[in-house]
Amino acid sequence: MKRKVIIKNIILILLIIVLILLITAFIIAPKIILKGGKKIHITYQEQYNDPGYIAKTIGQDLTTKVRIEGKVNTDKLGVYQISYRVKSNYITTVVKRKVVVIDDVKPIIKLVGSKKIKVCPGNKYKELGYSAIDNYDGDITDKVQIEELEDEIIYTVIDSSFNKSVIKRKLIFIDDEAPVISLKGDNPYYLIKDRNYNEFGYNISDNCALEINSKVTISNNINNNVVGTYNVIYSVQDDFGNETKAIREVNVYALAKQTGSTIYLTFDDGPSSITPQVLNILKEEGVKATFFVLGGRNEFDYLLKRIVDEGHTIALHGTSHNYYSVYASVEAYQADINGIRQKVKNVTGIDSKIIRFIGGSSNTVSRFNPGIMSILVKEVQNWGFQYYDWNVSSGDS
16 A cells, blocks of 8 residues: 555656656747748749748747748749748757748730620621630630620630639620722823713722622713813712712813924833823823833723823833843743733723833843844734834933
8 A cells, every 4th residue: 555655656756747847848948930920822923032030948049040941932833831940958949831822813814806896786796806814824715705695795714723804895786887988090080171981980898788889879070071170979878877978080181282393202111109190290281192011010000091091102011021031932022012912901992002122122131032132023013013112211221
């Protein structure tokens, strides 16, 4: 009995000693206090700066002795652990902080076109396009969900971090745009007195109507027997009451009477962007000229007709101005001159037989093919053409 009491007392004393040691260790053990808490959140690609810490024990600051272990990669989402370790009085204290790298930025949806789109009444909206870019996932356009409502399109996208973006496109069913008329040929146009006015035509387009050409009305007050300025008026109205007009000015003029000796004024290598100015000057001065024209520039074909309509002579220079291809052979030249002959005939209705060799009939540019010009000056006459050179040059060839 006595022995049992002794054993109990010994155990009690040992427990008291252990408790005293634990309390002492707790009191003298270094302590680390983390600023900002043991768990913090940081945004993707944001620079991580440790919020700081304090380490101390009884009567001693141990902050400078703390060792930090662990890294945070803010370029990758996830949970990172940083350990803070300090040792004092043979006791080591370790405190851990969790750093959570998160993506809390919403994706950006961009619409092609405006957020408000006009749609032709009765038509279905045709998607103009869109894109979705996320700061972490990159291009997530293929994840965009589209909801089509009666007068609205809703675009929704969610990134891998469940950040959600929504953008809307408003549909306005209305046609308030007038048709567009673009006139072919010259405007203003110059018409020789007593000659008939031939309509050049026009192009018309409308944002909603598929067929509107038949609705165009053309009127004019031209009196080709009287010198003056007249108008050709083109009018059209679409199915929704949008109306537009275009006006071509037509100037009827009389040819000047010619007296004295005759000088033949010729122009080569046209028509070009300066031909309208040349024609205007000739009209103002009452002078007629011969135009030796080239092919290959379709945008100036309308000037071929104007040359004829204003009383000038249209003649042939060539389809191309490339000496090496034109003078490669008799057959090559014949194909070239017939090419421009056919174009002039198609545009003006005139089958011209007047030609001018590029470089002239006695040129040196064809010497790579000796004798070709001697042959051609005879052959072109057999083909029904008459060629003319020049005797006063202002810089041609």
